[in-house]
Amino acid sequence: MVVSWKSHPLEIAYNFFGWIAFFSWSFSFYPQVILNYRRKGVVGLNFDFLVLNFTKHSSYLIYNASLFFSHVVQRQYQNKYGGGGGGGDQMIPVAANDVAFSIHAVALTTITLLQVYIYEGGGQKVSKTCIAITCVAWGSAAICFFISLPHRSWLWLISVFNIIQVVMTAIKYIPQAYMNFRRKSTQGWSIGNILLDLLGGLMNYAQMAMQSIDQGSWVNLYGNIGKTLLSLLSICFDLLFICQHYLLYYPSKKEKVVLSPNKSSMENSSPVPENSI
Numbered sequence: 447m448v449v450s451w452k453s454h455p456l457e458i459a460y461n462f463f464g465w466i467a468f469f470s471w472s473f474s475f476y477p478q479v480i481l482n483y484r485r486k487g488v489v490g491l492n493f494d495f496l497v498l499n500f501t502k503h504s505s506y507l508i509y510n511a512s513l514f515f516s517h518v519v520q521r522q523y524q525n526k527y528g529g530g531g532g533g534g535d536q537m538i539p540v541a542a543n544d545v546a547f548s549i550h551a552v553a554l555t556t557i558t559l560l561q562v563y564i565y566e567g568g569g570q571k572v573s574k575t576c577i578a579i580t581c582v583a584w585g586s587a588a589i590c591f592f593i594s595l596p597h598r599s600w601l602w603l604i605s606v607f608n609i610i611q612v613v614m615t616a617i618k619y620i621p622q623a624y625m626n627f628r629r630k631s632t633q634g635w636s637i638g639n640i641l642l643d644l645l646g647g648l649m650n651y652a653q654m655a656m657q658s659i660d661q662g663s664w665v666n667l668y669g670n671i672g673k674t675l676l677s678l679l680s681i682c683f684d685l686l687f688i689c690q691h692y693l694l695y696y697p698s699k700k701e702k703v704v705l706s707p708n709k710s711s712m713e714n715s716s717p718v719p720e721n722s723i
Contacts, residue, residue, distance in 0.1 A: 451660055452660050452661070453660050456656050456657075456659060456660040457656075457660070459652075459656045460541075460653055460656040460657055460660070461541075461543075463649045463650075463652040463653035463656060464541050464543040464544075464649075464650075464653040465543050466645075466646075466649040467543065467547075467645075467646045467647075467649035467650040467652075467653060468543035468544075468546055468547045468646075470642045470643070470645040470646035470649060471547050471551070471642070471643060471646035471650075472546075472547055472550045472551070472554075473642050474638070474639045474640075474641075474642035474643045474646065475550075475551065475554035475555070475558070475639070476554070477636035477637075477638030477639050477642075478491065478558060478635075478636040478638075478639050479554065479557060479558055479561065481634075481636050482558070482561045482565060483561070485565075485634075486565050486566065487565045487566040487567070487568075487634075488561055488562050488565050488566070488567050488568075488634070489566065489567060489568040489570075489634050490625075490629070490631070490632075490633050490634015490635050491558075491562075491622075491634055491635060492570075492621040492622040492625045493562060493567070493570055493571065493572045493573075493576075494572060494573050494575075494576040494618075494621035495618055495619065495621050495622040496555065496558055496559055496562060497559075497572055497576050497577075497580055498576060498579065498580070498614050498617060498618035498621075499555055499614070499618050500552070500555045500556070500559060501580050501583055501584070501610070501614050502610075502611045502614030502615055502618055503548060503551040503552045503555055503611070504552055505583070505587070505607040505608070505610040505611040505614065506548050506551070506607070506608075506611040506676075507545075507548035507549060507551070507552055508604060508607045509540075509604045509605075509607045509608045509611065510540050510544045510545045510548045511545055511548065512600065512604045513538060513539075513540045513604060514538070514540045514541075514542070514544070514545050515545075516600065518598075518600060519600045519601055519604060520538055522599075522600060522601035523536075523538065523601055524536065526601065527665055536661070536663070536665055537657060537661060539654075539657070539673065540673075541653070544673070573621075576621070579617070583610050583613070583614070586606070586610070587606060587607060587610060590602075590603055590606045591603060608671070611676065612671070612675045612676060612679070615675070615676050615679045615680065616675075616679050619683040619686075619687075622635060622687075623683070623686060623687065623690070626687075626690050626695065627690075630694075630695050631695050631697065632687070632690055632691045632695050632697070633697055635687075635691075637687070637688070637691045637692075640684050640687045640688060640691070641684075641688075643680055643684050644680075644681060644684040644685070644688070646680075647676075647677040647678075647680045647681040647684065648677075648681065650673065650676075650677045651677050654667060654673070654674070
């Protein structure tokens with residue numbers, strides 16, 4: 447059962463905020479990619495962040511695409527969250543812009559990972575902790591797939607992927623924030639990425655609010671808890687990075703080098719143009 451909008455203006459606002467969030471989040475990947483290309487190096491960009499970010503966006507794509515395109519999953523969602531325990535009067539909390547963003551995010555994260563392989567990285571490697579976390583995430587998803595198979599519990603299965611993306615969002619920024627702290631610098635880490643990400647998170651909440659107001663229910667906030675927590679966690683870390691960049695480690699005009707993430711290799715730093723993105 448497809449639930450229709452009660453207010454046309456709210457529907458327009460919902461789509462407007464949704465696509466602003468899509469473009470903000472999507473464009474947020476480009477400053478880092480462009481910065482890496484201009485510098486021909488990825489010193490200052492944490493590799494653990496990239497690997498965890500790829501796992502996060504891949505999981506989010508599986509969740510969004512399944513709930514948006516699969517009628518079986520949509521029916522299971524309605525049976526769980528619909529009025530009266532199956533009334534089917536709740537709108538699906540995934541929009542077309544969510545799916546488009548996930549596809550774009552996986553593609554751009556893949557490109558950034560390729561840059562890591564191509565460009566100078568200052569001797570940095572993906573940590574064993576990051577590898578272990580990634581293996582546990584995908585291993586858990588595989589186990590859950592076989593558990594859900596007998597009863598065709600597809601909504602539960604994609605909810606597992608939703609949980610994975612929330613967990614990855616909660617921890618993926620920590621390596622980068624710690625690297626900035628150790629180096630006392632944000633050089634090599636694009637602040638443009640953070641500013642656009644912050645805008646996307648705020649617009650995402652605005653979009654969800656329009657749907658809740660229209661339907662007179664806030665079930666879409668906990669019915670898609672992954673999307674709700676995704677924006678909250680992103681906004682919190684964005685504010686942290688903004689504080690690091692503009693208050694704690696604001697680069698001076700004389701600072702023209704990016705220090706290696708390894709203290710032992712600080713002397714082998716890579717040049718960075720003053721007009722870094």
